Amino acid sequence: MLHHQPEALGEIAELLSGLDLFVVSTTSATEAVRRIRQNPPHVIIAGHRPPGLDGVGFLEATIAHAPEALRIVLVNTPDEAVELDYRPAHAGTIMRFVARPSERSRLVALVAEGIKLLGLVEEQRALTRRTAIEYERLQRRGTLLDVVVKERTKELEESYEKLKAANRQALFGLAEAIEAKDPYTKGHCGRVAAYCLVLAREAGYPDDGLETLEFGAFLHDIGKIGIRDSVLLKPGPLDDNEWIHMREHPVKGYEIAKSIEMLKPIMSAVRNHHERWDGSGYPDKLKGHDIPLAARLVAIADAYDAMATERPYKAALPLEECEKILRKCAGNMYDPDLIEIFIQRKVGALYREDYEGLDPGYETAG
Numbered sequence: 558m559l560h561h562q563p564e565a566l567g568e569i570a571e572l573l574s575g576l577d578l579f580v581v582s583t584t585s586a587t588e589a590v591r592r593i594r595q596n597p598p599h600v601i602i603a604g605h606r607p608p609g610l611d612g613v614g615f616l617e618a619t620i621a622h623a624p625e626a627l628r629i630v631l632v633n634t635p636d637e638a639v640e641l642d643y644r645p646a647h648a649g650t651i652m653r654f655v656a657r658p659s660e661r662s663r664l665v666a667l668v669a670e671g672i673k674l675l676g677l678v679e680e681q682r683a684l685t686r687r688t689a690i691e692y693e694r695l696q697r698r699g700t701l702l703d704v705v706v707k708e709r710t711k712e713l714e715e716s717y718e719k720l721k722a723a724n725r726q727a728l729f730g731l732a733e734a735i736e737a738k739d740p741y742t743k744g745h746c747g748r749v750a751a752y753c754l755v756l757a758r759e760a761g762y763p764d765d766g767l768e769t770l771e772f773g774a775f776l777h778d779i780g781k782i783g784i785r786d787s788v789l790l791k792p793g794p795l796d797d798n799e800w801i802h803m804r805e806h807p808v809k810g811y812e813i814a815k816s817i818e819m820l821k822p823i824m825s826a827v828r829n830h831h832e833r834w835d836g837s838g839y840p841d842k843l844k845g846h847d848i849p850l851a852a853r854l855v856a857i858a859d860a861y862d863a864m865a866t867e868r869p870y871k872a873a874l875p876l877e878e879c880e881k882i883l884r885k886c887a888g889n890m891y892d893p894d895l896i897e898i899f900i901q902r903k904v905g906a907l908y909r910e911d912y913e914g915l916d917p918g919y920e921t922a923g
C-alpha cells in the first residue's frame with residue numbers, strides 16, 4: 558500500500574483489518590517497489606498521485622514483479638474513478654479505481670475478491686503441477702511396461718524364428734536325404750531353387766513371395782519319399798507301371814505338404830510342377846496360366862537342371878543346347894514368356910563354368 562499521506566495509509570489499514578491480511582504500508586514509491594520485488598503481494602493499493610510518480614504509472618511498473626496482483630488506484634471522487642476506468646489504456650488490465658473517501662466498502666470488497674481470486678489461481682496452479690507430476694509418473698510406468706512388452710515380444714519372436722529355422726532345417730534335411738539316395742541328383746534341389754529365384758526376380762515375382770518360392774522349389778520333389786527305391790533308384794528305363802508309381806510323387810508330396818503348417822504355402826509348387834502348359838501334364842492336367850506361377854517356374858528350373866547336369870544315361874548338355882530344347886518346348890510344356898526370360902537373361906549360366914558369354918550379373922546363389 559503506497560500513499561503520500563500517512564493518515565490515509567492508517568485509515569485504509571484499519572478498513573482492511575477485518576480481512577486477516579498482512580499489510581505493508583509506505584509513503585515511498587522506491588520502498589514500495591523494493592518490498593513488492595522481495596515478496597510479491599496479492600493486492601497493491603496506491604494513491605493516485607504519490608510524490609514523484611503517478612499512481613497508475615507506479616502500478617504499471619509493478620506488473621513485472623507481481624504480474625497477478627490486483628492493482629487498486631485510490632482517487633478522490635467516484636466520477637474520477639469512472640473516468641479513469643473508462644480510459645482505453647486501462648481496458649482489460651487488472652487495475653481498479655476506487656474513490657477513497659466515499660467507496661470504502663467497495664474497496665474492502667475488491668480486496669477480498671482479489672485475494673480469493675489469487676487463492677484460486679494458486680490452487681489451480683498447484684493442481685496442474687500435481688497433474689503434471691502424476692502424468693509424468695504414469696508415462697514413466699507406461700514406458701517401463703512398453704519396454705517389458707517389447708522385450709517379451711522380441712524374445713517370443715526370436716524363439717519363433719529359431720523354431721521356424723529348425724523346422725526349415727529339418728525339412729531341407731529331409732529333401733536332401735531323398736536327393737542323397739541318388740548321387741547323380743546331388744545338389745539338384747538347391748540348384749532348382751536358385752534358378753527359380755533368379756527367374757522369378759527377372760519375371761517380376763513379388764519380393765515378399767521369394768522366400769516361400771525358394772522353399773517350394775527346394776522341396777518340390779518331397780513326395781519322392783513315398784516312391785519305392787526300386788523305382789526311384791532304378792538304373793534303367795522305367796516300365797509303364799513304374800512310371801505310374803513315379804508320377805504319384807506330386808500328389809504324395811501334396812499330401813505331406815498340406816498336413817504340415819509350414820509347407821502349406823508351397824503346396825502348389827509341390828503338386829503342380831509336372832503340369833504342362835498345353836494341359837497334358839499331371840496330376841491335375843492344368844493348362845496355361847491356370848498352372849500356379851510357382852509351379853511353372855519350378856518346372857522350367859527342374860527341366861533345365863536335369864539337362865544341364867550329367868546323369869548315368871546321358872552327358873551334361875551345353876547351355877545353348879539346353880536353351881534350344883527349352884525354346885522348342887515353350888508353349889507346349891512350359892510357359893513361353895518365362896522361357897523367353899530364362900533365355901534372354903541367361904539364367905542357365907548361373908552354375909556353368911563353361912559359359913563364356915556376357916556376365917548376366919546375378920548374385921551368387923548358394
Ligand SMILES: [Fe+2]
Nearest residue numbers: 777778830831
Ligand atoms: Fe518332380
